[in-house]
Amino acid sequence: MSAAFTDAQLIAFLEGKVDEKLGEAIEAAINLDPALAQRVETLADEADDAAAQMVRAAFDRVLTDPVPDHLAAIITAQSKAEVIDFAVERSQRMAPPPASGAGSSERKVSWHWPQLTAMAASLAIGVLIGGFVVYGAPRGDIGANGVADGALVLASAQGPATPTAIAAMLDTAPSGTQVNLGTLGSGEVVLTFRNYEGQLCRQFSLEGAGGTSDALACAGDEDGAWQLEALGRRVPQAGEMQLAGGNAAVSVIAAVDAMIDSDPLVGAGEAAALKHE
Amino acid sequence: MRQELVALIPRLRRFARVLTGNLADADDVVQASLEKAMVNLDQWQSGTRLDSWLFTIARNTWIDDRRRASNRMVHDDVAELADLAGEDGVMLAEQQATVREVRAAVDQLGPEQREIVALVMLEEYSYREAAQALNLPIGTVMSRLSRAKAALGRIMVHQGESE
Numbered sequence: 001m002s003a004a005f006t007d008a009q010l011i012a013f014l015e016g017k018v019d020e021k022l023g024e025a026i027e028a029a030i031n032l033d034p035a036l037a038q039r040v041e042t043l044a045d046e047a048d049d050a051a052a053q054m055v056r057a058a059f060d061r062v063l064t065d066p067v068p069d070h071l072a073a074i075i076t077a078q079s080k081a082e083v084i085d086f087a088v089e090r091s092q093r094m095a096p097p098p099a100s101g102a103g104s105s106e107r108k109v110s111w112h113w114p115q116l117t118a119m120a121a122s123l124a125i126g127v128l129i130g131g132f133v134v135y136g137a138p139r140g141d142i143g144a145n146g147v148a149d150g151a152l153v154l155a156s157a158q159g160p161a162t163p164t165a166i167a168a169m170l171d172t173a174p175s176g177t178q179v180n181l182g183t184l185g186s187g188e189v190v191l192t193f194r195n196y197e198g199q200l201c202r203q204f205s206l207e208g209a210g211g212t213s214d215a216l217a218c219a220g221d222e223d224g225a226w227q228l229e230a231l232g233r234r235v236p237q238a239g240e241m242q243l244a245g246g247n248a249a250v251s252v253i254a255a256v257d258a259m260i261d262s263d264p265l266v267g268a269g270e271a272a273a274l275k276h277e
Numbered sequence: 278m279r280q281e282l283v284a285l286i287p288r289l290r291r292f293a294r295v296l297t298g299n300l301a302d303a304d305d306v307v308q309a310s311l312e313k314a315m316v317n318l319d320q321w322q323s324g325t326r327l328d329s330w331l332f333t334i335a336r337n338t339w340i341d342d343r344r345r346a347s348n349r350m351v352h353d354d355v356a357e358l359a360d361l362a363g364e365d366g367v368m369l370a371e372q373q374a375t376v377r378e379v380r381a382a383v384d385q386l387g388p389e390q391r392e393i394v395a396l397v398m399l400e401e402y403s404y405r406e407a408a409q410a411l412n413l414p415i416g417t418v419m420s421r422l423s424r425a426k427a428a429l430g431r432i433m434v435h436q437g438e439s440e
Binding site: 013014015016017018023024026027028029030031032037040041044049051052054055056057058059060061062063064065067068070071072074075076250253254257 | 278279280282283286287288290291294295300303304307308311312315318375376377379380383394397398399401403404405414415416417419420422423424425426427428429430
């Protein structure tokens with residue numbers, strides 16, 4: 001059956017140069033005969049498709065057009081609320097620290113609380129872990145209870161507190177190890193790397209009664225305290241399909257993507273880097 | 278992963294531009310498609326082609342859009358024409374005319390022909406890949422593209438005569 005059509009006819013078919021009747025006959029024959037389909041595919045591979053080149057030339061312009069910002073932003077700034085929150089946080093970090101020196105500790109404290117309240121409000125979508133909200137304190141800030149500059153902070157009904165268990169995990173735990181965080185549940189460092197500024201950064205997950213969250217923290221320059229860079233609540237996975245990059249919250253994956261500037265640090269390399277921080 | 282998605286946006290725009298017939302509608306389709314992709318990232322199967330997955334989402338988005346609003350036939354929008362006029366002098370006026378003619382011709386094809394043109398001619402899917410993507414027998418895919426090429430030829434000749 002395959003031989004019923006000549007190569008010339010089939011090539012004419014591929015080029016759109018057969019009449020309707022012959023075209024329909026060839027279509028039907030190909031659909032019934034895999035060997036004929038194969039033969040036509042081979043002919044198509046060998047052919048120089050001038051029409052396709054012409055069409056590509058006509059539309060290639062779109063490929064070099066700058067991509068509108070709002071389209072790229074869908075990918076780079078998923079979880080808009082969170083991105084906005086962190087923009088707020090960053091601008092707060094940029095704020096000049098209060099004057100230091102004698103008698104300034106009270107001012108620091110009073111400066112701290114309105115900001116803390118504002119942040120708590122802006123992080124209303126923040127990550128709830130067993131009733132706590134984790135967030136990063138603004139840089140240049142000395143917490144009411146002596147929380148170090150730029151440290152991770154937990155907000156709870158009892159007021160802000162340093163999640164020492166999390167900080168300790170970030171300080172010492174190797175990647176891929178489950179760490180008991182007491183009342184917070186359990187945690188695990190997923191990835192350790194250096195960012196463009198050479199800071200050590202660690203992506204980690206927290207699993208508590210409120211669900212699983214992901215976060216990214218980088219070690220501050222001066223004091224080595226962990227600065228929270230991104231935070232996201234993990235969306236429960238439908239089905240069993242796994243992403244290549246794991247199932248971490250998209251906002252955290254985006255932050256890692258944007259900051260990572262080294263191969264992942266593992267094993268002895270990771271241990272050495274942690275020791276230096 | 279996200280970087281791969283961002284890198285695919287220009288191709289997604291071109292694909293949607295051919296499907297919809299103009300850049301403004303194309304960008305609407307691209308926007309909706311990217312949003313769907315981000316929400317359904319967990320449905321992409323690692324090891325399969327991310328671009329094909331994205332094009333499938335875009336095609337479904339476009340089909341849904343057409344179902345909602347009866348398909349409007351829009352030609353090159355003003356911005357696109359202005360773009361073309363602003364292109365540097367490397368391209369001869371004659372070639373510009375051809376580029377515009379080809380685009381206008383593709384835009385006059387029916388939706389089924391436009392999608393096959395977008396997949397096979399622009400994205401260089403094999404007939405077999407296109408048959409899978411469109412869930413059609415391979416002979417039908419070949420025949421549809423054959424008719425699209427014939428129609429393009431007719432439209433171009435007609436354009437030439439009317440000038």
